[in-house]
Amino acid sequence: MSYTLPSLPYEYGALEPHFDERTMRIHHTKHHQTYVNNTNDVLKDFPELAKLDIDDLIQNLDKVPVDKRTFLRNNAGGHANHSMFWIGLKIGTELQGELKSAIERDFDSVENFKEIFEKAAATRFGSGWAWLVLKSDGKLAVVSTANQDNPLMGESISGVSGYPILGLDVWEHAYYLKYENRRPEYIKAFWSVVNWDEAAKRFAEKIK
Numbered sequence: 288m289s290y291t292l293p294s295l296p297y298e299y300g301a302l303e304p305h306f307d308e309r310t311m312r313i314h315h316t317k318h319h320q321t322y323v324n325n326t327n328d329v330l331k332d333f334p335e336l337a338k339l340d341i342d343d344l345i346q347n348l349d350k351v352p353v354d355k356r357t358f359l360r361n362n363a364g365g366h367a368n369h370s371m372f373w374i375g376l377k378i379g380t381e382l383q384g385e386l387k388s389a390i391e392r393d394f395d396s397v398e399n400f401k402e403i404f405e406k407a408a409a410t411r412f413g414s415g416w417a418w419l420v421l422k423s424d425g426k427l428a429v430v431s432t433a434n435q436d437n438p439l440m441g442e443s444i445s446g447v448s449g450y451p452i453l454g455l456d457v458w459e460h461a462y463y464l465k466y467e468n469r470r471p472e473y474i475k476a477f478w479s480v481v482n483w484d485e486a487a488k489r490f491a492e493k494i495k
């Protein structure tokens with residue numbers, strides 16, 4: 288068993304002009320592929336772990352020896368995060384239904400939620416991710432993680448917890464070719480390509 292790079296459910300240029308074709312292609316075929324390859328490399332010695340779903344694997348990092356743990360955390364995290372990221376992108380969806388109601392309940396308004404999310408994404412120093420997560424108490428929250436950490440890794444590793452509903456990659460590799468150093472512009476562009484249908488599906492699956 289080994290992990291494989293998932294195909295994108297759209298063309299590399301499908302998110303133009305917001306997320307550009309060249310960035311999407313390099314991001315997927317080079318960056319994500321490297322996380323997959325590195326994860327497979329380290330798991331050669333742990334075939335049982337390689338059978339796990341990637342989201343399960345990142346919740347079981349303590350199953351590998353300490354000297355391999357950080358490498359696996361970074362690369363398996365990268366595979367998990369990007370796999371979710373790609374299917375979370377689509378032009379033309381609309382926030383509605385239960386997820387919209389829950390966002391309004393927990394952030395007062397959609398506008399306020401977006402402001403909080405944008406701030407979390409913009410102020411993540413260096414490389415990392417911004418997330419909308421569903422906490423164990425049933426409330427939504429915005430958090431951010433460093434590097435390729437994922438909220439599923441838990442407080443003791445990523446510093447945060449919760450089930451990811453939305454994730455935004457704020458590594459420079461996600462935006463530098465088009466937006467150069469203007470991360471806030473890239474973050475604003477995310478709202479034009481966020482797949483609210485996928486987010487709503489993740490939310491609905493978790494609250495039922």
Ligand SMILES: [Fe+2]
Pocket residue numbers: 314318369456458460461
């Ligand atoms: Fe990335």
